[in-house]
Amino acid sequence: xxxxxxxxxxxxxxxxxxxxxxxxxxxxxxxxxxxxxxxxxxxxxxxxxxxxxxxxxxxxxxxxxxxxxxxxxxxxxxxxxxxxxxxxxxxxxxxxxxxxxxxxxxxxxxxxxxxxxxxxxxxxxxxxx
Amino acid sequence: xxxxxxxxxxxxxxxxxxxxxxxxxxxxxxxxxxxxxxxxxxxxxxxxxxxxxxxxxxxxxxxxxxxxxxxxxxxxxxxxxxxxxxxxxxxxxxxxxxxxxxxxxxxxxxxxxxxxxxxxxxxxxxxxxxxxxxxxxxx
Numbered sequence: 001x002x003x004x005x006x007x008x009x010x011x012x013x014x015x016x017x018x019x020x021x022x023x024x025x026x027x028x029x030x031x032x033x034x035x036x037x038x039x040x041x042x043x044x045x046x047x048x049x050x051x052x053x054x055x056x057x058x059x060x061x062x063x064x065x066x067x068x069x070x071x072x073x074x075x076x077x078x079x080x081x082x083x084x085x086x087x088x089x090x091x092x093x094x095x096x097x098x099x100x101x102x103x104x105x106x107x108x109x110x111x112x113x114x115x116x117x118x119x120x121x122x123x124x125x126x127x128x129x
Numbered sequence: 130x131x132x133x134x135x136x137x138x139x140x141x142x143x144x145x146x147x148x149x150x151x152x153x154x155x156x157x158x159x160x161x162x163x164x165x166x167x168x169x170x171x172x173x174x175x176x177x178x179x180x181x182x183x184x185x186x187x188x189x190x191x192x193x194x195x196x197x198x199x200x201x202x203x204x205x206x207x208x209x210x211x212x213x214x215x216x217x218x219x220x221x222x223x224x225x226x227x228x229x230x231x232x233x234x235x236x237x238x239x240x241x242x243x244x245x246x247x248x249x250x251x252x253x254x255x256x257x258x259x260x261x262x263x264x265x266x267x268x
Contacts, residue, residue, distance in 0.1 A: 024160040028153065029195045034204030038191045045162035061165065063177065066186035070211030076204060119211075125177065 001099035001124050005057040006092045010050050012084035012108070015043040019079045035077040040118050041069070044105050047085040051103060057089065059101065060124055067100065067121035074115050077107070083115070084108040090119065097126030130203045133238040133267040142228040142242070145196040149184050151220050157188045183217040189224060189257045190214075193246050196226035200242075201265045208239070209264040212246075216255045222248050224257060238267040 017035065025036045052061050077083070090102040100123055107116045158164050163185055166173040171181045190212045198204050218224055228244035244261035247254050 021160055024156070025191070028156050028160060029191045031195055031198050031204060034198075036191065036194060036198065036204055037207045037210050038187060038194050041187050042160065042162050062167075062173075064165070065167070065217075066214050068211065068213040069187065069190055070209070072209045073207070 001060075001092060001094070001101060002056060002058045003092045003094060005054065005089050008054065008057060008089040010047065010054075010087040012086045013047040013050065015046040015083045015085050015107070017043075017077050017079055017081050017083065022079050035079060037071055037073070038069075039077065040071050040107065040116050041120075043083060043085050043107055044087075044103075044118050044120060047087040047105055048103075051087055051089075057101075059099075059122070063125045063127065064122045065125060067123045068119075069121070070119045072117050074113065077115065082110060099124035130206050130266070130268045131201055131240070133233070133235065136230060136233060136240050136267060138230050138233060140230040142196055142200040142226075142244070144225050144227045145192065145199065146223055146225045147192060148223050149188070149218055149220055151182070154182065154184050154188060154220070157185050157191070161185065161187055163187065179217060181219060183219060186212075186214040186257075189218055189246050190261075192224055193226045193228075193244055193258055193261055196228065197242065197244060197263045197265065200228070206266045207263060208266050210262070212244070212258045212261040214257065215259045216248075216257050218248060218257045222250065224248050228261070228263070233267075240265045240267055 090104040093100045106114045174182045228242045232241045242263040246258040
């Protein structure tokens, strides 16, 4: 992973809050109604491929474990709505051969309102760990 | 939705337990879009130093969110949620989510929860999520 990639921003990726996928989340987690809060990570994974494909960042997903995760909502997601997911590399730290990257993603609705900001800290484990 | 008048600092969330199965972890991979082989391929997981596949951190956090939503009474009441993943969770283990009310804010009415997920392993308690936090809107 390349610390110089801190601050990189990526083009918006479209994401639909598919009712069938929301229903799968509800079933899996035993939630009876609404969009489960952690469904936002399905949107993060829509934008993640371009982060992984970023040769400048050079993140090896096969060695990645999830360090922490957070969400801040302006409003709940709505089933069926179209969102734009904008990713940015908020910080990169290297400690003891492990790389710690915080990826922030804004989920924007059709009016351009950021309905949720998600932050994922990913840890790229040192090889041979 | 839960009302401000019914909530006190120190209130405990009812604990929520579930056994982690390989089928559930695969279902999370499909619904959440995270197909990392660390969560599906034992040989691959062993190459990274794990004894076998581990659940997604987001599987554990999704379970934690279930306990919070059950207490809040509404998915839409959760206005913020965070967790630090501290320990892996293996197939067949029982994860237990819990929490308590740390503080209460008014205007708008919000309960701030500290939350966690624990697992009993080899006679001691491990903390897949030791420091979780949620902000829940109250009516």
